Amino acid sequence: MIRIRNLWKRYGKIDVLKGLDLDVNQGEILVILGRSGVGKSVLLRHIIGIEKPDQGTIEVDGVTISSLKKNELYKAVKNMGMLFQGSALFDSMTIEENTAFYLSQHGDPVTQKPYPSEVITCKVQEALGMVGLAGTEKKMPSDLSGGMRKRAGLARLIMYRPSILLYDEPTTGLDPITAQQINELIVKTQNELKGTSIVVTHDIHSALYMADRMALHSDGKIMHVADPDTFMNIDDPIVNFLRESATHTPRKKSV
Amino acid sequence: MYMVVRQQTLRVLEMVGEYVSLAIDVVQAAIYKPPAWGLIREQLYHLGVMSLSVVAITGFTTGFVLSAQSFYQLGEKGMAGVTGVMVGKAMITELGPILTALMVTGRVGASMCAELGTMKVTEQIDALKSMAINPNAYLVAPRFIAGILMIPLLTLFCIVMGIFGGYLISVFFFHMSPTTFFQPMKVHISTFDVASGIIKAFIFGVLLVTVCCYRGMNTSGGAAGVGRSTTQSVVTSYVLILVSDFLLTMLLNMIHMKLRQI
Numbered sequence: 288m289i290r291i292r293n294l295w296k297r298y299g300k301i302d303v304l305k306g307l308d309l310d311v312n313q314g315e316i317l318v319i320l321g322r323s324g325v326g327k328s329v330l331l332r333h334i335i336g337i338e339k340p341d342q343g344t345i346e347v348d349g350v351t352i353s354s355l356k357k358n359e360l361y362k363a364v365k366n367m368g369m370l371f372q373g374s375a376l377f378d379s380m381t382i383e384e385n386t387a388f389y390l391s392q393h394g395d396p397v398t399q400k401p402y403p404s405e406v407i408t409c410k411v412q413e414a415l416g417m418v419g420l421a422g423t424e425k426k427m428p429s430d431l432s433g434g435m436r437k438r439a440g441l442a443r444l445i446m447y448r449p450s451i452l453l454y455d456e457p458t459t460g461l462d463p464i465t466a467q468q469i470n471e472l473i474v475k476t477q478n479e480l481k482g483t484s485i486v487v488t489h490d491i492h493s494a495l496y497m498a499d500r501m502a503l504h505s506d507g508k509i510m511h512v513a514d515p516d517t518f519m520n521i522d523d524p525i526v527n528f529l530r531e532s533a534t535h536t537p538r539k540k541s542v
Numbered sequence: 543m544y545m546v547v548r549q550q551t552l553r554v555l556e557m558v559g560e561y562v563s564l565a566i567d568v569v570q571a572a573i574y575k576p577p578a579w580g581l582i583r584e585q586l587y588h589l590g591v592m593s594l595s596v597v598a599i600t601g602f603t604t605g606f607v608l609s610a611q612s613f614y615q616l617g618e619k620g621m622a623g624v625t626g627v628m629v630g631k632a633m634i635t636e637l638g639p640i641l642t643a644l645m646v647t648g649r650v651g652a653s654m655c656a657e658l659g660t661m662k663v664t665e666q667i668d669a670l671k672s673m674a675i676n677p678n679a680y681l682v683a684p685r686f687i688a689g690i691l692m693i694p695l696l697t698l699f700c701i702v703m704g705i706f707g708g709y710l711i712s713v714f715f716f717h718m719s720p721t722t723f724f725q726p727m728k729v730h731i732s733t734f735d736v737a738s739g740i741i742k743a744f745i746f747g748v749l750l751v752t753v754c755c756y757r758g759m760n761t762s763g764g765a766a767g768v769g770r771s772t773t774q775s776v777v778t779s780y781v782l783i784l785v786s787d788f789l790l791t792m793l794l795n796m797i798h799m800k801l802r803q804i
Contacts, residue, residue, distance in 0.1 A: 336671070357676070361676060364671075364672065371665045373665055
């Protein structure tokens with residue numbers, strides 16, 4: 288359960304988050320929609336502790352993330368994972384090393400001992416196979432296409448099985464087929480890990496496919512949160528536009 | 543005008559605070575939770591081994607020049623015999639540490655800053671944080687350890703190359719005997735001179751690594767931002783190295799004088 292209350296964040300002279308409140312239930316996929324620059328990614332970065340709020344609290348499974356010190360924060364976010372907009376793969380490492388990174392750094396969470404290399408290799412192959420990237424282990428991130436990099440990022444996330452998964456525009460810039468593959472992977476991952484997922488996207492089709500609930504982020508706040516059917520019937524200019532996009536018909540061309 | 547000065551002052555103070563915070567975090571990480579040997583080894587190679595040629599050329603040519611200048615300038619006054627001491631003393635106390643630091647800043651510091659800056663703007667550093675890894679411990683601490691170990695060693699290498707360069711010019715070009723070149727060194731170059739050179743090299747190493755990494759870790763603004771950070775890291779490191787050289791020279795000599803009086 289994630290509980291966000293009265294979250295404020297200012298960059299320079301601009302308030303990006305203005306007293307944002309949001310509850311995310313255990314085991315659901317919450318999709319956050321909104322226009323560019325309203326602070327959707329900033330919200331994700333606050334949840335995982337990359338950014339500190341100016342005011343307000345973020346509570347994850349009863350722990351107030353926003354008030355933790357650096358070392359406590361690193362412990363608290365161990366069960367969280369984030370897929371970044373640009374994948375954020377380490378460009379000096381191969382896809383195999385990228386995928387294995389978390390496990391090779393943290394080792395077994397129970398025994399605190401490093402994993403044997405055969406175990407890591409086996410898990411990497413399993414994760415890459417799951418995202419359809421088997422055979423790319425020795426490639427560098429620069430050798431992959433945008434869609435493959437997103438899937439490699441997802442494999443890196445799956446590897447350590449976090450209970451809270453954050454996705455920052457996972458399908459942006461991808462063709463519809465690859466985008467749908469990513470959507471399916473997100474749902475599959477969610478079903479397998481039984482975690483809580485928050486997906487930030489502009490893509491209404493992806494949102495409708497994945498969401499258990501949908502939220503509209505506008506003017507630094509969450510304006511509406513509802514299940515997809517209810518959400519799509521809300522009378523709001525942005526939701527109206529999204530509804531039209533979802534049932535889009537080609538514009539008539541003048542002869 | 544007042545507002546601009548106030549804002550700039552606050553920004554500088556903020557940067558100093560961030561820099562000190564990073565330096566403390568890195569030192570703590572290096573002492574209490576040292577990075578994996580593989581990460582340190584990679585940096586030792588990159589910072590140390592890969593800098594050998596540039597440091598060798600710098601030391602060697604400086605030794606040539608120092609020897610030639612000393613011979614011509616002092617020879618007129620009948621003091622050509624102190625050429626070896628001039629070369630040795632200058633290389634050990636001043637030119638070895640400072641030239642090594644400046645060369646390593648240009649070669650390695652700029653590359654460190656650009657690498658970390660690129661990682662910052664492509665969210666790779668955020669990815670580390672999201673995986674519960676302290677980027678200062680993972681990225682900066684190995685560079686810091688490599689810097690404080692390798693820069694004193696590179697400085698020693700530069701000093702040896704400088705003295706060797708001076709020796710070659712003095713002996714084979716000015717036909718000075720090897721004994722005339724080396725003998726006065728034994729008398730006039732003390733343990734303090736060597737210690738002061740090494741202490742300076744150590745401090746320069748700390749400064750250049752932390753400044754370049756700080757600039758890299760605080761890069762913003764895409765590719766242009768990386769370029770800006772890299773330039774700033776080199777300029778700031780150069781200025782700090784030169785200013786600290788003066789302060790260290792004064793401080794170390796004052797301490798030495800006090801110790802001699804005891």
